Amino acid sequence: xxxxxxxxxxxxxxxxxxxxxxxxxxxxxxxxxxxxxxxxxxxxxxxxxxxxxxxxxxxxxxxxxxxxxxxxxxxxxxxxxxxxxxxxxxxxxxxxxxxxxxxxxxxxxxxxxxxxxxxxxxxxxxxxxxxxxxxxxxxxxxxxxxxxxxxxxxxxxxxxxxxxxxxxxxxxxxxxxxxxxxxxxxxxxxxxxxxxxxxxxxxxxxxxxxxxxxxxxxxxxxxxxxxxxxxxxxxxxxxxxxxxxxxxxxxxxxxxxxxx
Amino acid sequence: xxxxxxxxxxxxxxxxxxxxxxxxxxxxxxxxxxxxxxxxxxxxxxxxxxxxxxxxxxxxxxxxxxxxxxxxxxxxxxxxxxxxxxxxxxxxxxxxxxxxxxxxxxxxxxxxxxxxxxxxxxxxxxxxxxxxxxxxxxxxxxxxxxxxxxxxxxxxxxxxxxxxxxxxxxxxxxxxxxxxxxxxxxxxxxxxxxxxxxxxxxxxxxxxxxxxxxxxxxxxxxxxxxxxxxxxxxxxxxxxxxxxxxxxxxxxxxxxxxxx
Amino acid sequence: xxxxxxxxxxxxxxxxxxxxxxxxxxxxxxxxxxxxxxxxxxxxxxxxxxxxxxxxxxxxxxxxxxxxxxxxxxxxxxxxxxxxxxxxxxxxxxxxxxxxxxxxxxxxxxxxxxxxxxxxxxxxxxxxxxxxxxxxxxxxxxxxxxxxxxxxxxxxxxxxxxxxxxxxxxxxxxxxxxxxxxxxxxxxxxxxxxxxxxxxxxxxxxxxxxxxxxxxxxxxxxxxxxxxxxxxxxxxxxxxxxxxxxxxxxxxxxxxxxxx
Numbered sequence: 001x002x003x004x005x006x007x008x009x010x011x012x013x014x015x016x017x018x019x020x021x022x023x024x025x026x027x028x029x030x031x032x033x034x035x036x037x038x039x040x041x042x043x044x045x046x047x048x049x050x051x052x053x054x055x056x057x058x059x060x061x062x063x064x065x066x067x068x069x070x071x072x073x074x075x076x077x078x079x080x081x082x083x084x085x086x087x088x089x090x091x092x093x094x095x096x097x098x099x100x101x102x103x104x105x106x107x108x109x110x111x112x113x114x115x116x117x118x119x120x121x122x123x124x125x126x127x128x129x130x131x132x133x134x135x136x137x138x139x140x141x142x143x144x145x146x147x148x149x150x151x152x153x154x155x156x157x158x159x160x161x162x163x164x165x166x167x168x169x170x171x172x173x174x175x176x177x178x179x180x181x182x183x184x185x186x187x188x189x190x191x192x193x194x195x196x197x198x199x200x201x202x203x204x205x206x207x208x209x210x211x212x213x214x215x216x217x218x219x220x221x222x223x224x225x226x227x228x229x230x231x232x233x234x235x236x237x238x239x240x241x242x243x244x245x246x247x248x249x250x251x252x253x254x255x256x257x258x259x260x
Numbered sequence: 261x262x263x264x265x266x267x268x269x270x271x272x273x274x275x276x277x278x279x280x281x282x283x284x285x286x287x288x289x290x291x292x293x294x295x296x297x298x299x300x301x302x303x304x305x306x307x308x309x310x311x312x313x314x315x316x317x318x319x320x321x322x323x324x325x326x327x328x329x330x331x332x333x334x335x336x337x338x339x340x341x342x343x344x345x346x347x348x349x350x351x352x353x354x355x356x357x358x359x360x361x362x363x364x365x366x367x368x369x370x371x372x373x374x375x376x377x378x379x380x381x382x383x384x385x386x387x388x389x390x391x392x393x394x395x396x397x398x399x400x401x402x403x404x405x406x407x408x409x410x411x412x413x414x415x416x417x418x419x420x421x422x423x424x425x426x427x428x429x430x431x432x433x434x435x436x437x438x439x440x441x442x443x444x445x446x447x448x449x450x451x452x453x454x455x456x457x458x459x460x461x462x463x464x465x466x467x468x469x470x471x472x473x474x475x476x477x478x479x480x481x482x483x484x485x486x487x488x489x490x491x492x493x494x495x496x497x498x499x500x501x502x503x504x505x506x507x508x509x510x511x512x513x514x515x516x517x518x519x520x
Numbered sequence: 521x522x523x524x525x526x527x528x529x530x531x532x533x534x535x536x537x538x539x540x541x542x543x544x545x546x547x548x549x550x551x552x553x554x555x556x557x558x559x560x561x562x563x564x565x566x567x568x569x570x571x572x573x574x575x576x577x578x579x580x581x582x583x584x585x586x587x588x589x590x591x592x593x594x595x596x597x598x599x600x601x602x603x604x605x606x607x608x609x610x611x612x613x614x615x616x617x618x619x620x621x622x623x624x625x626x627x628x629x630x631x632x633x634x635x636x637x638x639x640x641x642x643x644x645x646x647x648x649x650x651x652x653x654x655x656x657x658x659x660x661x662x663x664x665x666x667x668x669x670x671x672x673x674x675x676x677x678x679x680x681x682x683x684x685x686x687x688x689x690x691x692x693x694x695x696x697x698x699x700x701x702x703x704x705x706x707x708x709x710x711x712x713x714x715x716x717x718x719x720x721x722x723x724x725x726x727x728x729x730x731x732x733x734x735x736x737x738x739x740x741x742x743x744x745x746x747x748x749x750x751x752x753x754x755x756x757x758x759x760x761x762x763x764x765x766x767x768x769x770x771x772x773x774x775x776x777x778x779x780x
Contacts, residue, residue, distance in 0.1 A: 002287075002309075007267055007527055009544065021314075024269065025285065025545065027522075027562065039314050042287065043303070043563070045594065049522075054541075054559050054591065071314065074305065075335060075353075075595060077612055092337055092355050093371075093595075095612050095630045110355050110373050111613075113630050113648050113666075125417070128373050128391055131648055131666045143417055146373075146391045146409055149666055149694055151712070155748040156691045157645070157663055157755050171416045174409055174437055177694055177712050192411070192437050193455045193469050195713045209469065209713050209729065228415040235417050262547075262569075267527055281574075284529065285545065299574050302547065303563070331574065334565065335595060335613075352597055352615050353631075370615050370633050385677070388633050388651055403677055406633075406651045406669055431676045434669055434697055452671070452697050453715045453729050469729065488675040495677050 002042055013061075014047070017068065031061040031080060035068030045077040050098055067104065079116070091128060103140065105238070121168070123239060136163030136178075139186065141232070141239065145174040148190075154180040167202060169230060187230050189217055203230075262302055273321075274307070277328065291321040291340060295328030305337040310358055327364065339376070351388060363400065365498070381428070383499060396423030396438075399446065401492070401499065405434040408450075414440040427462065429490060447490050449477055463490075522562055533581075534567070537588065551581040551600060555588030565597040570618055587624065599636070611648060623660065625758070641688070643759060656683030656698075659706065661752070661759065665694040668710075674700040687722065689750060707750050709737055723750075 006024040010016070014028045017036035022028070026040050029047030040046065047064040064078065067086035072078070076094040084102045091110030100114050103122035108114065110128045118132050121140035126132070130144045133152035138144075152161040162181035166172060170184055173192040178184060185202030194211040204213040205220060217229040228234065232246040241249030266284040270276070273290035282288070282300045289307030300306065307324040324338065327346035332338070336354040344362045351370030360374050363382035368374065370388045378392050381400035386392070390404045393412035398404075412421040422441035426432060430444055433452040438444060445462030454471040464473040465480060477489040488494065492506040501509030526544040530536070534548045537556035542548070546560050549567030560566065567584040584598065587606035592598070596614040604622045611630030620634050623642035628634065630648045638652050641660035646652070650664045653672040658664075672681040682701035686692065690704055693712040698704060705722030714731040724733040725740060737749040748754065752766040761769030 002313075004269065006269065007545070009524065009526065024287070025267070025527075027544070042305070045562070048594070053522075074308070074337065075613075077594065093335075093353055093613055093631075111353075111371060111631060115648075128375075129389070129649070133666075145411070145413075145416065146393075147407055147667055147695075151665070151694050153665075155742070155745075155751070156665065156693065156709075157751060158748075159755065159757065173416065174411050175407075175435065175695065179712065189416075192439060193453070193713070222415070225415075228418075231415070231417060235419065237419065262573075264529065266529065284547070285527075302565070334568070334597065353595075353613055371613075371631060388635075389649070405671070405673075405676065406653075407667060433676065434671050435667075435695065449676075452699060453713070482675070485675075488678075491675070491677060495679065497679065 011047075023074065029061050029064070029080060032064045032066070034066050035070060035086065037068055038066060038070040038072075040070075040072050041074040041076075043075045044072045046072070048077050048079045050080055062098075073110075081116075085122065097134075105240075109146070118163070125238075133161075133163060135161055137165045139166060139168035139170070141169045142166055142172070143170075144172045145176075145192075147174055148172045148176045148178075150178045152180050169232060171231070187217065189229060205229075271307075283334065289321050289324075289340065292324045292326070294326050295330060295346065297328055298326060298330040298332075300330075300332050301334040301336075303335045304332045306332070308337050308339045310340055322358075333370075341376075345382065357394075365500075369406070378423070385498075393421075393423060393440075395421055397425045399426060399428035399430070401429045402426055402432070403430075404432045405436075405452075407434055408432045408436045408438075410438040412440050429492060431491070447477065449489060465489075531567075543594065549581050549584075549600065552584045552586070554586050555590060555606065557588055558586060558590040558592075560590075560592050561594040561596075563595045564592045566592070568597050568599045570600055582618075593630075601636075605642065617654075625760075629666070638683070645758075653681075653683060655681055657685045659686060659688035659690070661689045662686055662692070663690075664692045665696075665712075667694055668692045668696045668698075670698040672700050689752060691751070707737065709749060725749075 002023045003021045010028040011030040013030035015033040020038045022040045023042035025043045027045045032047035053059045062081040064080050065083045069087045071089040073092045075092050076090045078096045079098040081098040082100045085104035087105040089107040093111045096114040097116035100118045102120045106124045108126040112130045114132050115134040117134050119137040124142045126144045129146045131149040136150040152163045164178050164182040166184045167186035170188040172190045175193045176190045177195045179197045184200045188204045191207035195209040196211045200206045203217050205215040205217050236242040262283045263281045270288040271290040274288045275293040277296035280298045283302035285303045287305045292307035313319045322341040324340050325343045329347045331349040333352045336350045338356045339358040341359040345364035347365040349367040353371045356374040357376035360378045362380045366384045368386040372390045374392050375394040377394050379397040384402045386404045387406050389406045391409040396410040412423040424438050424442040426444045427446035430448040432450045435453045436450045437455045439457045444460045448464045451467035455469040456471045460466045463477050465475040465477050496502040522543045523541045530548040531550040533550035534552040536554050540558045542560045543562035545563045547565045552567035573579045582601040584600050585603045589607045591609040593612045596610045598616045599618040601619040605624035607625040609627040613631045616634040617636035620638045622640045626644045628646040632650045634652050635654040637654050639657040644662045646664045647666050649666045651669040656670040672683045684698050684702040686704045687706035690708040692710045695713045696710045697715045699717045704720045708724045711727035715729040716731045720726045723737050725735040725737050756762040
């Protein structure tokens with residue numbers, strides 16, 4: 001019932017792959033390229049034009065690349081200039097601004113808001129209502145939980161913005177704030193409501209406002225559960241090591257094995 | 261002007277009650293049952309299919325029950341499998357995921373995001389931008405304010421999720437966080453920005469990060485105003501004791517009178 | 521490709537200025553007046569009716585005024601009774617409830633939620649996901665960052681709501697909370713995640729939960745950068761002093777010069 005071809009608008013300058021379904025009321029602008037086997041649900045907008053579209057008669061929409069196997073849920077908007085890898089999925093009412101880059105196999109939850117010029121790696125999971133400010137970057141296998149935010153302006157308002165970075169495998173809990181330009185290492189856990197104002201070394205549990213490192217996560221023991229972190233040895237759903245084990249998978253990844 | 265029958269899609273397998281109005285661009289999927297005297301505004305989706313819809317040719321949409329007298333404001337999405345009682349109202353751009361259960365006379369505000377498998381009682385008020393994670397439960401006459409959140413994953417990421425519970429009459433202020441599996445009692449007030457990490461006894465004022473119980477609310481006196489809590493003796497708008505007084509109403513509710 | 525006249529609904533009782541473009545699927549209700557040179561994008565709703573619309577056959581939609589040069593991005597909803605000045609722009613999925621007033625040259629970001637009866641001055645910038653509760657007021661040249669919120673109910677739930685006020689030039693950082701009825705002065709910086717529970721004098725840096733004044737901002741010195749506040753001497757993009765300097769502009773504004 002979603003794919004009736006009702007009230008759809010697809011630019012003749014969009015490239016639609018094989019076996020792509022497009023929901024009713026969707027709008028696909030010029031320059032969009034949708035990978036094979038993708039599902040674009042109702043009321044989705046792909047390739048939303050930049051501001052110059054409204055004022056410049058010579059405006060040309062930059063290319064928007066959506067990899068194969070995407071599932072874009074209804075009412076989401078992806079701007080022109082974005083490059084999104086394979087297997088991407090979004091919740092509803094999401095917005096991804098221009099020139100954002102996602103690697104492969106990422107997902108974002110309902111109402112998540114990715115500002116422009118953001119760089120996100122592979123296999124990241126951003127839940128509902130996450131906000132990532134312009135020029136921030138995120139590694140691979142990183143999770144953000146609801147209302148967590150990366151910011152970019154140390155002396156607001158300014159034009160001197162500096163997005164921070166969150167390293168591979170790190171978990172950023174609900175309502176946590178990464179302040180402008182801050183580097184968070186790999187394999188960290190940023191606690192709920194933490195306000196991270198300075199560098200967090202890899203393998204840290206950081207909590208509080210302002211956040212401080214309270215523990216090396218590798219020493220964290222939960223009664224009856226052992227050591228929950230690093231989490232990759234106990235969780236694999238949707239990850240590339242699913243079913244084969246993190247160690248086995250890692251041993252097949254020579255470049256990554258060096259730093260793990 | 262809302263109800264022109266323009267660009268509406270209603271499944272022949274939906275059951276629409278008497279005196280139901282359906283706004284333009286609305287989509288009502290198979291298995292939806294809308295109670296009498298309901299108003300479904302523009303661009304609303306009812307019975308949004310689960311993921312199997314996209315891949316399983318034998319997929320059957322589970323039943324979605326919306327009680328009588330509902331008012332679903334525009335651009336909201338209610339998934340298949342939800343059961344929602346009488347007199348429900350939603351703001352705009354809300355999302356309610358699969359198998360959520362609401363009692364009677366609840367309302368949720370704009371952009372509120374209810375994840376799946378959530379249980380919510382009667383007469384609850386969730387304002388704008390509330391997020392309730394999977395498997396959490398909420399009693400009756402409970403209020404959540406903007407950006408408050410219930411979470412469910414104690415060691416993220418994991419598959420061992422544990423939603424908490426918030427008891428009857430409790431107020432959860434803006435930006436408050438109920439951590440995974442935490443039990444909040446009845447008649448509590450959780451302060452703005454509190455991070456609730458352990459059980460909160462009934463009648464507590466809990467504040468801070470991590471939250472601590474700072475007072476028995478029954479002892480809370482405001483100069484010139486008396487004792488504001490429990491709040492039911494001074495506030496009745498939209499509540500079942502409206503116009504008759506909480507005590508009188510309570511005396512008519514034998515099961516509830518025992519514990520009040 | 522936005523302005524195809526596809527599936528648009530415009531009331532005969534709306535007044536559309538010169539050179540106004542209206543996107544597909546937009547709905548313009550009775551009593552709306554759109555200023556010249558405005559752009560109303562796809563799926564936008566202007567003049568959303570109040571609740572009486574659904575139940576009162578004699579309902580008349582109150583006037584909704586949108587000044588010239590507006591840019592309303594897709595999926596945003598502006599209620600009837602709002603009065604919005606010149607040069608307004610909104611992000612996507614915004615909601616502005618009834619009788620809100622904006623001065624000239626304001627902008628609000630994606631998913632920002634302005635409740636009813638709010639008063640906002642000129643040249644304000646509310647980023648994504650800001651929530652302003654009923655009856656709050658905001659001066660001129662004020663910025664709010666994502667997930668910041670103004671509240672209005674000191675003893676929730678109550679009918680005795682009291683919106684606070686934020687003065688001219690003040691910056692309210694991410695996740696900051698202004699509690700009910702609180703007055704924040706001019707030229708303040710409210711830190712990330714601050715919970716502001718009492719009056720903040722002008723020129724204060726206020727931080728923490730509960731927030732305290734930690735410094736007179738005029739004394740704040742950043743190594744290698746000098747004094748970043750007041751910010752108007754170093755930032756002018758989109759401000760009325762753009763290109764001419766704040767001092768020069770101020771000297772042309774006799775009424776404002778007195779208090780600056």
